[in-house]
Amino acid sequence: MIRDMFPINRSLTGAGVRQTLAIIARHIDLTVHEVATGTPVLDWHVPMEWNIRGGTIRTLDGRCLVDFAQNNLHIMGYSKPVHGVFSRAELARHVHALPDQPDLIPYRTGYYADDWGFCLPDRLWQTMTDDSYQVDIDSDLSPGAMTYGEFFVPGETQDEVLITCHVCHPSLANDNLSGIAVATALAALRAGRRGRLGYRFLFLPATIGAITWLARNEARLDRIVHGLVLTCLGDDGPFHYKQSRREGATIDRAVAHVLAQAGAPHAIMPFNPYGYDERQFCSPGFDLPVGCFMRGVHGTFPEYHTSADDLDFVKPEALDGSFAVLDTLLDLLDRDCTYERIDGRGEPQLGRRGLYRAIAGQREAGGATQMDLLWFLNLADGRHSLLDMAIRADVPFGRIEAAARLALDADLVRPVAAREA
Amino acid sequence: MIRDMFPINRSLTGAGVRQTLAIIARHIDLTVHEVATGTPVLDWHVPMEWNIRGGTIRTLDGRCLVDFAQNNLHIMGYSKPVHGVFSRAELARHVHALPDQPDLIPYRTGYYADDWGFCLPDRLWQTMTDDSYQVDIDSDLSPGAMTYGEFFVPGETQDEVLITCHVCHPSLANDNLSGIAVATALAALRAGRRGRLGYRFLFLPATIGAITWLARNEARLDRIVHGLVLTCLGDDGPFHYKQSRREGATIDRAVAHVLAQAGAPHAIMPFNPYGYDERQFCSPGFDLPVGCFMRGVHGTFPEYHTSADDLDFVKPEALDGSFAVLDTLLDLLDRDCTYERIDGRGEPQLGRRGLYRAIAGQREAGGATQMDLLWFLNLADGRHSLLDMAIRADVPFGRIEAAARLALDADLVRPVAAREA
Amino acid sequence: MIRDMFPINRSLTGAGVRQTLAIIARHIDLTVHEVATGTPVLDWHVPMEWNIRGGTIRTLDGRCLVDFAQNNLHIMGYSKPVHGVFSRAELARHVHALPDQPDLIPYRTGYYADDWGFCLPDRLWQTMTDDSYQVDIDSDLSPGAMTYGEFFVPGETQDEVLITCHVCHPSLANDNLSGIAVATALAALRAGRRGRLGYRFLFLPATIGAITWLARNEARLDRIVHGLVLTCLGDDGPFHYKQSRREGATIDRAVAHVLAQAGAPHAIMPFNPYGYDERQFCSPGFDLPVGCFMRGVHGTFPEYHTSADDLDFVKPEALDGSFAVLDTLLDLLDRDCTYERIDGRGEPQLGRRGLYRAIAGQREAGGATQMDLLWFLNLADGRHSLLDMAIRADVPFGRIEAAARLALDADLVRPVAAREA
Incomplete structure (x- = not known):
C-alpha cells in the first residue's frame, strides 16, 4: 500500500490527495468529502486547489x-x-x-x-x-476543492474514538504514508467488528483538513472520548507518545499503560501546541483528549522532510509493531469498563465458585492470576475502570479483563455506566 | 507467652484456637465468641470445626x-x-x-x-x-463452631482503633505468635488507661474470622477510624508497613511518621489485595483505614511457613522494639487533636507569657523547642492536626504535643472537634 | 545610601529609626507613622522607646x-x-x-x-x-513611640503588592541596609509609573512593626494579593526564596519562574514559622501570600549578626543583581493577566494576519517566537494567566507577554478579569 502511494504527488489539495484516498478506499469503505475553495472554516478558508x-x-x-x-x-x-x-x-x-x-x-x-x-x-x-x-x-x-476521507465504524454507544492521519505529504514514506497505512489497517480490522465505542478514521490534509472537519462537526464533538493522531510509524526507532493538552486524559493513561506493559522502548512527551493535528484537536474551546502516537519525532531524525524518507526508510517490522501496539490500545479502550460488586462489600469466597480452579486452568493461556482476580474484586466498587485497576496493579489490561470475565461469569459483579475521558 | 502458645496446634477452628485464647485471657479480659458452623457471614459460611x-x-x-x-x-x-x-x-x-x-x-x-x-x-x-x-x-x-477473641477498651469518644492479629497458625512463632503477643501486651497496657479513642483488639482465625467479625459488626463499622493488622513482629529485620487501600489515611501517615522519627530501618509498601486480614478490612464496601504492620514480609524470608519459624527465630529485642513503636503509634493516634488559636490571628507574644522560659526549662526533658512552638502556633488554625504539624515540621509528634500543652496552658489555643481518618 | 545609613544606631524604636526613615524619605515620599508606647496591637503592646x-x-x-x-x-x-x-x-x-x-x-x-x-x-x-x-x-x-515608614504607589485596581523590610538593626550592612536600599530603589522606580497593581512599601521595626501594621490595617488585608519580605540582598551568594505558608501562591510560583528564567544560582526553601516578618504576615488568621526574598540566609553565613556584616561585605553588583531580579518580578506581577480567545475555539490563521512576519520582525529584539505565540493562543482560554503559560511553556514571561500583545493587536484575544493570589 505504501509502495502504491509513494509515487503520488500530494499536497493540501488536488489530484494527488484524491488518488491517495482512492487507494485507501480499496481497503475500507471510505467516504470522500470535497469542500469547495473559499468555504469558511472556523478562522480559516478552504484554499485554492493546486x-x-x-x-x-x-x-x-x-x-x-x-x-x-x-x-x-x-x-x-x-x-x-x-x-x-x-x-x-x-x-x-x-x-x-x-x-x-x-x-x-x-x-x-x-x-x-x-x-x-x-x-x-x-x-x-x-x-x-x-x-x-x-x-x-x-x-x-x-478554485476547486479540498478533499478528505472519513470512515466510521459505529459502536454500541454514541462514544467515539478519533483516529486521524495526514495525507498531504508527497513522496515521503514515514511521514506519513506509514501513518496512512497503519490507520487503514486498523480501520479495516475494526470494520468487521462491533464494539462498545465507535471508531472514526480521518484522512486529512494537515491543519486545514483538521480545522475543516472540526468546523463541520462542531455540534457533535462531545462524542469524541479518545483520540490519536498517527504519524511516522515505520522507522525503527522507539515509540513516542505526545500527551493530549489535558495530560491526564484516559487516552494518555491508556497509551502509557500499553507501552509500558508491551515492554517496548518508548518515551512519553508532554503536550505542546506544535506538531501534527493534535494541536488543532487540542486547541482551546475544543480541547479534545487527543494525543499523537509516533515512532520518530518530527524534526529530530535526519531523514525528516527529505528524499531520504523513502521506501527503504520504512521497515515492515516497524509497521507491524506499530500496528500491534495500536490494535492492543484500541481493544483496551473498547473493552475498558467499570464494574461494581453485586453483593456490595467484602471479599467473595472464590473456592466454592470454582474460581481457583478456573484460574489454574487459565494459567497456560496467559489469563488472570489469582492476584489479578483479587485486584479486580478489590477495586470493583463502581469507581475504578479496568484500566485504573491494571495501572494500579501494574499488570497487563488483558489479565484484569480476564479476571473481570471470571467474576462476571460467577455473578460477582455487574457493569456500571462507563465514565469516559 | 509465645513459649506457652507454641506447642498448641491451631487451625481455623478447634481446640487449639480455644486454648490459645485461654492463654491470651490470662493477660486481658477477653471475650470469646463461638460462631456455629454453617452461619452465613457475608459471602461465606462458617466452616466445619476441625x-x-x-x-x-x-x-x-x-x-x-x-x-x-x-x-x-x-x-x-x-x-x-x-x-x-x-x-x-x-x-x-x-x-x-x-x-x-x-x-x-x-x-x-x-x-x-x-x-x-x-x-x-x-x-x-x-x-x-x-x-x-x-x-x-x-x-x-x-459441625461445631469457629472461635475468636475480642477485647475492647472504651474511649471518651465513639471512635475506635482496630488492632487485629490471626490466631490460626500452628507452631509458627513469628507468623503469628509474635503478633498475638504484641497485641496482647498493647491491650493489657491500654486496659489500664482511658483515652480519647476506644481500642478494639481482635484475635481472629485468618480470613473467615475477619469476615465473620465484619458481618456481625457491619452496622457499626463507621466507628473504626484507624486500624492495624499485626503479624511477624519478632524477627530481627526492618519494619514493613503496608498501607491501607486509601494509601493516604491518617493511619498511613501516622505509621510513616512514627517510623521515620524513630530512625528505625523500615519500608512503606503500597496496598495490594493479598496478605493478611487487611485485605478483608480494605475490601470494597468496607474500605476501612486499616494497614498491616510487620517486620518480615510473608513469603520473603526463608523461615516463612516452615518449621524454621520456631522459638529461636523470634528475638525478645525484636518483640520489644515492635511493641515500642506500636505503643508510640497508639499514643499518637489517641493524642492527635486539632487546635485553633483563641485570638484567631497573628503570632502571640511568647515572652510576656513566660513561654521562652518554659521552653528553656523543657530542653533537658526533650520537650518542645521554640521552633516547635512556633510551628504549632502557626498551624493552630483549626485545619491542621498535631500529626499534620509534626509531619510538616518534620519533628517528633511528642514535641509538637508538648508545644500544644504550653500553648493550652497559656490560654492561646482551644481544641476543636477532631476530624478522623 | 547604605553608607549614609550605616553609622546610625537603630533599634525597635528611637532616634535611629527616625534618622533612617529620613534618609529613605530623600528618595521617596515616605509617610512616617508614630505609634505611642503601650498601644495594644493584636496580642502585643508597642514597647517603651529606647x-x-x-x-x-x-x-x-x-x-x-x-x-x-x-x-x-x-x-x-x-x-x-x-x-x-x-x-x-x-x-x-x-x-x-x-x-x-x-x-x-x-x-x-x-x-x-x-x-x-x-x-x-x-x-x-x-x-x-x-x-x-x-x-x-x-x-x-x-514612654515614647514606635516609628515606621510607609509608601504606597496606587494601581488601577485595589489589589496591592506588599514589599517590606526591617529597619531595626544597627550597623549591619547586609542585614538589613541592603534590603532597605533595594526596597527604596524599587519604590522610587514604581513611584513614576502607574500599573495594574498598587505597591505598598513598608519600612518596619521587625516583628512589632509588622504586628502593628497588621493590627492597624486588618480590615483591608484582602487587598494584599502578593507580598515579599526583603533582606540580605547585598552579599555575593546565590538567591534564596522562602515560600509563603501556602507554598503554591502566585508569588511563590512567580519568584521560582523569574529565578529559573534568569539562570541565576538560587534555591527555593519551604515555609517555616521562623525568620523575618513573613512569619507575621503568614501567621494563622492572616496567612497572606508573602514570601521572603534574600541572598544569604540568616544564621548561615559567618558574618551574620556580627561586625563583619559591614560596608565591605555588601557588593554593589550584588545589590544591582537583586534589584534587577525583583524589578523583573514586580513587572511580571503587574503585567500578569488572563486572556480568552475572541472566537472561542480553534487555532487562528496566523499567516493572513501577518503574524509570522511580525514574529520574524521581533526575533532580533528577543520577542515572541512562533512557539510562544502558539502556546499563548493554545492556553488563552480564560483559565490560564500569562504566568501559568510561561511556566508550562518554560520560557521567559516576557516572551509570552510579547505573544499576547501580538494576539491582542490582531484582535484574537481579550483580557478577562484577573484571578489573583
Whole structure:
C-alpha cells in the first residue's frame, strides 16, 4: 500500500490527495468529502486547489537538470506556474537545498506564499554555474476543492474514538504514508467488528483538513472520548507518545499503560501546541483528549522532510509493531469498563465458585492470576475502570479483563455506566 | 507467652484456637465468641470445626517415621481422617516437602480441600523408599463452631482503633505468635488507661474470622477510624508497613511518621489485595483505614511457613522494639487533636507569657523547642492536626504535643472537634 | 545610601529609626507613622522607646577599652542605663563575645529583658584581666513611640503588592541596609509609573512593626494579593526564596519562574514559622501570600549578626543583581493577566494576519517566537494567566507577554478579569 502511494504527488489539495484516498478506499469503505475553495472554516478558508503536471530546470541548450517527473519533491508545494529564463542569481532565490545533507532533496511547501520554488540536492546545485537557466513549472492554482476521507465504524454507544492521519505529504514514506497505512489497517480490522465505542478514521490534509472537519462537526464533538493522531510509524526507532493538552486524559493513561506493559522502548512527551493535528484537536474551546502516537519525532531524525524518507526508510517490522501496539490500545479502550460488586462489600469466597480452579486452568493461556482476580474484586466498587485497576496493579489490561470475565461469569459483579475521558 | 502458645496446634477452628485464647485471657479480659458452623457471614459460611488427635506414617513393620506428636506441622491443616496402607506413589500425592530446604517441614493447609496430607523434610522423604506405608490420621471434621477473641477498651469518644492479629497458625512463632503477643501486651497496657479513642483488639482465625467479625459488626463499622493488622513482629529485620487501600489515611501517615522519627530501618509498601486480614478490612464496601504492620514480609524470608519459624527465630529485642513503636503509634493516634488559636490571628507574644522560659526549662526533658512552638502556633488554625504539624515540621509528634500543652496552658489555643481518618 | 545609613544606631524604636526613615524619605515620599508606647496591637503592646547616647567600659585608671562611639554594636539593644564599678565576674554576666570568631563584635538585643550588656571581640575580652571596671551606659527607656515608614504607589485596581523590610538593626550592612536600599530603589522606580497593581512599601521595626501594621490595617488585608519580605540582598551568594505558608501562591510560583528564567544560582526553601516578618504576615488568621526574598540566609553565613556584616561585605553588583531580579518580578506581577480567545475555539490563521512576519520582525529584539505565540493562543482560554503559560511553556514571561500583545493587536484575544493570589 505504501509502495502504491509513494509515487503520488500530494499536497493540501488536488489530484494527488484524491488518488491517495482512492487507494485507501480499496481497503475500507471510505467516504470522500470535497469542500469547495473559499468555504469558511472556523478562522480559516478552504484554499485554492493546486495541481501540477510537471516542472523542470534546463540549461539554455536544453539539457534537463531538474525534473519533477523524477522526484515530486523537486517542486515546492503550491508553486505557481512559471515559464522563462532566469539568471542563476534570480533562480537562487527560488532554490532550496541542504548544504549539510548535500545528496538529499528537501521537502518544502509554500501554501499561502504566492511563490514558486525548486528543491534539489546541494551537490547538484553547486555544479549549476551557468549564467542563466530555462525554468518551467506547469501548475495551476484555482478554485476547486479540498478533499478528505472519513470512515466510521459505529459502536454500541454514541462514544467515539478519533483516529486521524495526514495525507498531504508527497513522496515521503514515514511521514506519513506509514501513518496512512497503519490507520487503514486498523480501520479495516475494526470494520468487521462491533464494539462498545465507535471508531472514526480521518484522512486529512494537515491543519486545514483538521480545522475543516472540526468546523463541520462542531455540534457533535462531545462524542469524541479518545483520540490519536498517527504519524511516522515505520522507522525503527522507539515509540513516542505526545500527551493530549489535558495530560491526564484516559487516552494518555491508556497509551502509557500499553507501552509500558508491551515492554517496548518508548518515551512519553508532554503536550505542546506544535506538531501534527493534535494541536488543532487540542486547541482551546475544543480541547479534545487527543494525543499523537509516533515512532520518530518530527524534526529530530535526519531523514525528516527529505528524499531520504523513502521506501527503504520504512521497515515492515516497524509497521507491524506499530500496528500491534495500536490494535492492543484500541481493544483496551473498547473493552475498558467499570464494574461494581453485586453483593456490595467484602471479599467473595472464590473456592466454592470454582474460581481457583478456573484460574489454574487459565494459567497456560496467559489469563488472570489469582492476584489479578483479587485486584479486580478489590477495586470493583463502581469507581475504578479496568484500566485504573491494571495501572494500579501494574499488570497487563488483558489479565484484569480476564479476571473481570471470571467474576462476571460467577455473578460477582455487574457493569456500571462507563465514565469516559 | 509465645513459649506457652507454641506447642498448641491451631487451625481455623478447634481446640487449639480455644486454648490459645485461654492463654491470651490470662493477660486481658477477653471475650470469646463461638460462631456455629454453617452461619452465613457475608459471602461465606462458617466452616466445619476441625480437631485432630494424632497422625503418623509408619513402615509396614511398625516403625514410626512421621508423627504429629513430634511436630504439628506434619499434618496438613483440615486433613480428613485416614487409616490404611498406601503405596509410595499414592502417598506421594499427599506429601509436601521442600527440596530446596530439605531439612525443614513446610506448613500447609487444605481448609476446603476435602483432602489429607503430610508435611515432612525432603531429606526424610527421599529416604522413604519402601513400596508401601501405613498411614493414620485421627482427626474429625464436623459441625461445631469457629472461635475468636475480642477485647475492647472504651474511649471518651465513639471512635475506635482496630488492632487485629490471626490466631490460626500452628507452631509458627513469628507468623503469628509474635503478633498475638504484641497485641496482647498493647491491650493489657491500654486496659489500664482511658483515652480519647476506644481500642478494639481482635484475635481472629485468618480470613473467615475477619469476615465473620465484619458481618456481625457491619452496622457499626463507621466507628473504626484507624486500624492495624499485626503479624511477624519478632524477627530481627526492618519494619514493613503496608498501607491501607486509601494509601493516604491518617493511619498511613501516622505509621510513616512514627517510623521515620524513630530512625528505625523500615519500608512503606503500597496496598495490594493479598496478605493478611487487611485485605478483608480494605475490601470494597468496607474500605476501612486499616494497614498491616510487620517486620518480615510473608513469603520473603526463608523461615516463612516452615518449621524454621520456631522459638529461636523470634528475638525478645525484636518483640520489644515492635511493641515500642506500636505503643508510640497508639499514643499518637489517641493524642492527635486539632487546635485553633483563641485570638484567631497573628503570632502571640511568647515572652510576656513566660513561654521562652518554659521552653528553656523543657530542653533537658526533650520537650518542645521554640521552633516547635512556633510551628504549632502557626498551624493552630483549626485545619491542621498535631500529626499534620509534626509531619510538616518534620519533628517528633511528642514535641509538637508538648508545644500544644504550653500553648493550652497559656490560654492561646482551644481544641476543636477532631476530624478522623 | 547604605553608607549614609550605616553609622546610625537603630533599634525597635528611637532616634535611629527616625534618622533612617529620613534618609529613605530623600528618595521617596515616605509617610512616617508614630505609634505611642503601650498601644495594644493584636496580642502585643508597642514597647517603651529606647534611646542611647553613649556607653563605655573603662579601666579604673580611666583608659577606655570599649566605646559605643566606636561601634554601636558594642551596646546590647535596649540596654538600660548603668553607671558603676563592676568586678570582672559581675561584668562577665553582661558581656557577649564570640570565642570562635575572636575578632568580631556580635550583635545582641534584649528588647524585653530589663538588662544591659556589652558586645566585644573575644580577643579584647580575654585581655581584660583587671579585677574591676568602670561601666557606663547613658541610655533611657521611656514612654515614647514606635516609628515606621510607609509608601504606597496606587494601581488601577485595589489589589496591592506588599514589599517590606526591617529597619531595626544597627550597623549591619547586609542585614538589613541592603534590603532597605533595594526596597527604596524599587519604590522610587514604581513611584513614576502607574500599573495594574498598587505597591505598598513598608519600612518596619521587625516583628512589632509588622504586628502593628497588621493590627492597624486588618480590615483591608484582602487587598494584599502578593507580598515579599526583603533582606540580605547585598552579599555575593546565590538567591534564596522562602515560600509563603501556602507554598503554591502566585508569588511563590512567580519568584521560582523569574529565578529559573534568569539562570541565576538560587534555591527555593519551604515555609517555616521562623525568620523575618513573613512569619507575621503568614501567621494563622492572616496567612497572606508573602514570601521572603534574600541572598544569604540568616544564621548561615559567618558574618551574620556580627561586625563583619559591614560596608565591605555588601557588593554593589550584588545589590544591582537583586534589584534587577525583583524589578523583573514586580513587572511580571503587574503585567500578569488572563486572556480568552475572541472566537472561542480553534487555532487562528496566523499567516493572513501577518503574524509570522511580525514574529520574524521581533526575533532580533528577543520577542515572541512562533512557539510562544502558539502556546499563548493554545492556553488563552480564560483559565490560564500569562504566568501559568510561561511556566508550562518554560520560557521567559516576557516572551509570552510579547505573544499576547501580538494576539491582542490582531484582535484574537481579550483580557478577562484577573484571578489573583
